[in-house]
Amino acid sequence: MFELIQVAENTFYIDCPAKMGIYRLPNDKIILIDSGNDKDAGRKILKIINANNWILETIINTHSNADHIGGNKFLADRTGCKIYSKGLEKAFCEFPILEPSFLFGGFPNKYLRHKFLLAEQSFPEDIMKLMLPQGMEIFPLKGHFFDMIGIKTPDDVYFMADCVSSESILSKYHISFIYNVSEYLKTLDIIETFHGKIFIPAHAEVADTMKPLAEINRLKVFEIIKTIKNICEKPFIFEEILKKIFEKYNLTMDVTQYALVGSTIKSYLSYMVDNNIISIEIQNNRLLWKLL
Numbered sequence: 001m002f003e004l005i006q007v008a009e010n011t012f013y014i015d016c017p018a019k020m021g022i023y024r025l026p027n028d029k030i031i032l033i034d035s036g037n038d039k040d041a042g043r044k045i046l047k048i049i050n051a052n053n054w055i056l057e058t059i060i061n062t063h064s065n066a067d068h069i070g071g072n073k074f075l076a077d078r079t080g081c082k083i084y085s086k087g088l089e090k091a092f093c094e095f096p097i098l099e100p101s102f103l104f105g106g107f108p109n110k111y112l113r114h115k116f117l118l119a120e121q122s123f124p125e126d127i128m129k130l131m132l133p134q135g136m137e138i139f140p141l142k143g144h145f146f147d148m149i150g151i152k153t154p155d156d157v158y159f160m161a162d163c164v165s166s167e168s169i170l171s172k173y174h175i176s177f178i179y180n181v182s183e184y185l186k187t188l189d190i191i192e193t194f195h196g197k198i199f200i201p202a203h204a205e206v207a208d209t210m211k212p213l214a215e216i217n218r219l220k221v222f223e224i225i226k227t228i229k230n231i232c233e234k235p236f237i238f239e240e241i242l243k244k245i246f247e248k249y250n251l252t253m254d255v256t257q258y259a260l261v262g263s264t265i266k267s268y269l270s271y272m273v274d275n276n277i278i279s280i281e282i283q284n285n286r287l288l289w290k291l292l
Helices: 039-051 072-079 087-094 098-104 167-173 181-191 211-231 238-248 255-274
Strands: 003-006 011-015 020-024 029-033 055-060 082-085 137-140 149-152 157-161 198-201 278-283 286-291
Touching: 039 055, 039 072, 055 072, 072 082, 082 087, 087 098, 098 255, 167 211, 181 211, 181 255, 211 238, 211 255, 238 255, 238 286, 255 278
Parallel strands: 029 055, 055 082, 157 198
Antiparallel strands: 003 011, 011 020, 020 029, 137 149, 149 157, 278 286
């Protein structure tokens, strides 16, 4: 784990639970794409950097989930590098309590204030201020989180962040985290059209095309929509819907999964209300979701 793999002349990735990218600039300076889950990940990254006599100049965060920004502070403190992020992702880096608060829908209890949801505070600059190397491109990957981006290096290598999950992850867990289902489906449509040398999703296998993974993830979204639709043939409160989802997919409930899966199912419910598949009804001071 944390193996450095070269995929093009100046483009590398670090193979780990949330793959990170490295683009080598002239004079052995590098751009790091995401920074891992915590300071321990930061130490492992710095060890790789030092072993190659590189200088960490810049970190680009694709988005602000804790497993992508957790090494920011450690690396910035040790190297003086600058960090860049976009929009609301920048705000979540500056105020990391926002992630567990958003997921829980209120102040997060102690079971949610851990490193997998609550990164150390860091202070990125707006990515629009970053002078990109010639040939490097940043593109939107909305849906999974608020303002997630991907990065194409001048070597024609695409870092795809969390826009897809692997087939094995979906087969095991079924519910991948999605903030905006409509935007997520649009992103899947867009990435199918990309042509590049290689594609590196954070949580899926390296591939030479995004088409198969996009389709696998799309079909799983449609499956979850169908599952919720079947559940809502009778009016249910959210907690009952969530319980039935966990039972159908044999998932194990804990406080973290309650927040992550629960937030995602709420996003599905919003999508289905907006698309006139289900409706909201309030009875006896209970908010019910039911099929139209």
